Structures are given as structure tokens and as C-alpha cells.
Amino acid sequence: MLKKSGPAPHQNGICIRRALQYAHPHKTNLLQRLFPRYKFAHGAGFTLIEILVVMAILAILGVIVAPSFIQFQRASQLEASAQLVETALAKSFSQARSQPKIFGIQRMQDARFFEAFDCSSPNCEQKDLVPQGLEPNVTIKDGFEIQFFPPYGDLKFFDKNGNELEDSDFLLVTLDNLHGKVSLKIYKESGLIERTTPPE
Numbered sequence: 001m002l003k004k005s006g007p008a009p010h011q012n013g014i015c016i017r018r019a020l021q022y023a024h025p026h027k028t029n030l031l032q033r034l035f036p037r038y039k040f041a042h043g044a045g046f047t048l049i050e051i052l053v054v055m056a057i058l059a060i061l062g063v064i065v066a067p068s069f070i071q072f073q074r075a076s077q078l079e080a081s082a083q084l085v086e087t088a089l090a091k092s093f094s095q096a097r098s099q100p101k102i103f104g105i106q107r108m109q110d111a112r113f114f115e116a117f118d119c120s121s122p123n124c125e126q127k128d129l130v131p132q133g134l135e136p137n138v139t140i141k142d143g144f145e146i147q148f149f150p151p152y153g154d155l156k157f158f159d160k161n162g163n164e165l166e167d168s169d170f171l172l173v174t175l176d177n178l179h180g181k182v183s184l185k186i187y188k189e190s191g192l193i194e195r196t197t198p199p200e
Contacts, residue, residue: 071179074137074177074178074179075179075180077135077136077137077138077177077179078135078138078175078176078177078179078180078181078182079182080135081134081135081138081175082175082182082184082195084132084134084135085105085114085140085173085175085184086184086193086195088105088114088116088132089105089146089184089186089193091103091116092104092105092116092146092148093148093153093191094153095118095148096148096149096150096151096152096153097150097151097152097153099118099150100120100150100151101118101119101120101150102118102119102120102122102124102147102148102149102150103116103117103118103147103148104116104117104118104124104145104146104147104148105117105145105146106143106144106145106146106158107140107142107143107144107145107160107173108143108145108160109143111139111140111141112133112134112138112139113131113132113133113134114131114132114134114140115129115130115131115132116129116130116132117129117130124147134175135177137177137178138175138176138177139175139176139177140173140174140175141174141175141176141181142160142174143159143160143161144157144158144159144160144171144173145157145158145159145160145162146158146171146186153191155186155188155191156188157171157186157188168188169187169188169189170185170186170187170188171185171186171188172184172185172186173186174198180197181197181198182195182196182197183195183196183197183198
């Protein structure tokens with residue numbers, strides 16, 4: 001005797017139950033309507049109070065975490081900008097020792113940028129400038145110019161008006177943002193760079 005083919009009884013039961021749920025959507029919860037292939041216990045889902053509690057917890061965590069994250073981000077931007085200036089100084093020093101040109105960096109106009117340059121004339125009247133931007137919200141406090149001379153990379157310091165600082169053994173380049181300040185102390189004799197944190 002052959003058996004009739006067709007879906008198993010429990011499968012028919014599922015189909016009938018789903019048909020009833022779609023016919024009477026008010027009798028099913030939100031999760032059941034969103035995910036009809038999955039089975040949820042009667043009444044499963046989130047109530048309005050539960051959702052509000054979760055949102056309140058997330059808001060409190062945001063208030064606690066956001067200031068720390070912003071402070072960390074600003075500190076990272078200040079560190080990255082200081083590293084950028086140090087790298088430009090090291091590159092100018094290296095180039096002055098390998099090429100018959102004067103190399104250096106300067107900050108004259110916009111405090112958000114500094115410029116790497118090279119020139120062939122002894123007094124550096126005409127410079128080939130390459131602007132380099134700092135990280136957002138970071139500025140260089142005062143204008144300056146540092147020149148490296150061939151063949152040994154000897155240094156000269158100049159103020160923002162182009163006057164040579166002959167009596168200065170070092171030059172301070174100070175970067176700051178809303179997080180704090182970092183100063184790069186460049187020594188004329190040795191060319192060494194010392195990073196310091198000036199008092200507020």
C-alpha cells in the first residue's frame with residue numbers, strides 16, 4: 001500500500017500557524033513579525049521601558065567616555081605634529097650635509113603650517129618652499145626660521161622678522177592645542193632636539 005506524499009503533519013502545523021499569524025498580526029510580537037522563520041516565546045521582545053533604560057545607560061556612558069576620548073585625540077594630534085617638525089628638521093640637516101644648498105624650515109605667516117625650504121644663494125633670498133600642515137587644532141606659537149648650511153649642517157636661527165639670533169645657543173619651537181603644549185628645543189652647536197612640556 002502506497003503512502004500519500006506530502007509535508008509532515010508538524011510542517012503543516014507550522015504553515016497553518018504562520019498563516020494565522022499573518023492573518024492576525026496583532027496577535028504576534030514585533031520580533032516574530034520581523035523574523036518569521038524563527039520561533040519566539042509568547043511575549044518575547046523589548047518593552048518601551050527596557051529600550052529607554054538601555055538608551056539612558058548608553059547616554060551616561062557617552063558622557064563619561066567622550067571627554068577622555070577627546071583628550072586622547074588632542075594629545076595624539078599634538079604628538080604627531082611635534083614628530084612632523086622633528087622629522088623635517090632631521091631631513092633638512094641630512095640634506096645640508098649631502099648637497100651644496102641651504103636647507104631648513106620656517107613658520108612665518110599661518111600658525112597652522114610650517115614650510116620646508118632649500119635655496120642656493122648665500123643669503124637665501126629666493127627659497128623653494130614646501131608647505132606642511134600640522135594636525136587639526138595644532139598651531140606653532142611663534143614665527144621662526146632655522147637654516148642648515150653645507151657641508152656639515154651648521155645651524156643659524158632667525159626670528160619671525162628674519163633677524164638672525166646670533167647670541168642664542170638654542171631655539172624653542174612651541175606647538176600647542178586645547179590639550180596642552182610641547183616645545184622642541186633645538187641646540188645650535190650640536191643640532192640636538194630636546195622635547196619639553198612648558199608650564200601652562
